[in-house]
Amino acid sequence: MVEAARKFAGDGAGGSDFAQAPVVVRGLAKNYGAVTAVDHISFTIEAGTTVALLGGNGAGKTTTIAMLLGLIEPSAGEVRVFGADMSRNRYDVAQRINFQSPYVDLPARLTVKENLTVYAGLYGIANAGERIASVAEHLQIDMLLDRPTGKLSAGQKTRVGLAKALLNAPELLLLDEPTASLDPDTADWIRRKLKDYARERNATLLIASHNMAEVERLADRVILLQAGRIVEDETPRALIENYGRETLEDVFLDVVRGRTAQKLAAEPDRKAS
Numbered sequence: 001m002v003e004a005a006r007k008f009a010g011d012g013a014g015g016s017d018f019a020q021a022p023v024v025v026r027g028l029a030k031n032y033g034a035v036t037a038v039d040h041i042s043f044t045i046e047a048g049t050t051v052a053l054l055g056g057n058g059a060g061k062t063t064t065i066a067m068l069l070g071l072i073e074p075s076a077g078e079v080r081v082f083g084a085d086m087s088r089n090r091y092d093v094a095q096r097i098n099f100q101s102p103y104v105d106l107p108a109r110l111t112v113k114e115n116l117t118v119y120a121g122l123y124g125i126a127n128a129g130e131r132i133a134s135v136a137e138h139l140q141i142d143m144l145l146d147r148p149t150g151k152l153s154a155g156q157k158t159r160v161g162l163a164k165a166l167l168n169a170p171e172l173l174l175l176d177e178p179t180a181s182l183d184p185d186t187a188d189w190i191r192r193k194l195k196d197y198a199r200e201r202n203a204t205l206l207i208a209s210h211n212m213a214e215v216e217r218l219a220d221r222v223i224l225l226q227a228g229r230i231v232e233d234e235t236p237r238a239l240i241e242n243y244g245r246e247t248l249e250d251v252f253l254d255v256v257r258g259r260t261a262q263k264l265a266a267e268p269d270r271k272a273s
């Protein structure tokens with residue numbers, strides 16, 4: 001019945017199942033003058049799934065995330081987050097989502113605790129002191145709370161950024177290269193925290209990443225962008241199988257070098273490359 005209703009409505013976004021999905025993107029595009037950063041992409045993310053957004057440098061990942069957050073205005077198309085149109089009603093759902101990027105610095109002169117207190121206020125969190133203490137303990141930043149945020153190391157800043165992102169216990173968490181510039185041990189620790197968070201809260205995660213091992217470990221599904229377009233939308237396992245490769249990294253290299261699964265199937269000896 002639901003499927004029939006969805007077909008009747010003419011597209012996925014119209015079906016009752018999808019109306020409140022964490023993310024529904026339809027025909028989304030962004031141009032900067034002559035540069036097409038995102039070129040009419042459509043996808044839906046269902047609750048409780050972790051989706052990796054992959055693509056080479058400049059493929060459009062950060063621009064897509066910024067549009068999902070309602071931070072930049074799309075040139076075309078629409079973004080719905082939990083049913084809210086992000087160009088018009090983003091404040092309706094702001095408390096249900098959060099974001100982390102190591103490329104966005106928190107005010108440097110404020111201490112970690114001051115920064116977290118400001119964000120707790122923005123998110124209207126009751127018992128902010130308790131919540132900050134609990135998140136700080138969870139992410140092992142309690143000993144950093146009185147330090148100026150600008151003086152922390154990259155790994156410490158990442159943990160603080162993640163604390164900020166988890167303050168409001170978001171149902172949808174958008175992460176732009178969450179483990180960039182971290183040592184392997186810290187990166188692994190952050191991945192475990194993210195995985196635990198997603199599982200414990202049934203949260204939905206969208207993670208832009210260049211780390212294929214990370215993606216294989218965390219993602220239920222991969223959306224691969226190239227020049228602003230979606231060129232693959234599959235589970236990591238299906239991608240590896242379709243391309244006849246051993247790892248997602250090999251698949252990624254095939255895609256960015258313009259070798260599709262169909263082309264590879266036609267090659268007599270693909271192990272040679």
Ligand SMILES: Nc1ncnc2c1ncn2[C@@H]1O[C@H](COP(=O)(O)OP(=O)(O)OP(=O)(O)O)[C@@H](O)[C@H]1O
Nearest residue numbers: 032035036037055056057058059060061062063064
């Ligand atoms: N504010 C802007 N003004 C002009 N061009 C922009 C702007 N933001 C992004 N672009 C361009 O849009 C394209 C997509 O950029 P985006 O940052 O989304 O890529 P990305 O996939 O996140 O890349 P990376 O892996 O390097 O982070 C690039 O060509 C970039 O130069």
Ligand SMILES: [Mg+2]
Nearest residue numbers: 061062063176
């Ligand atoms: Mg980026």
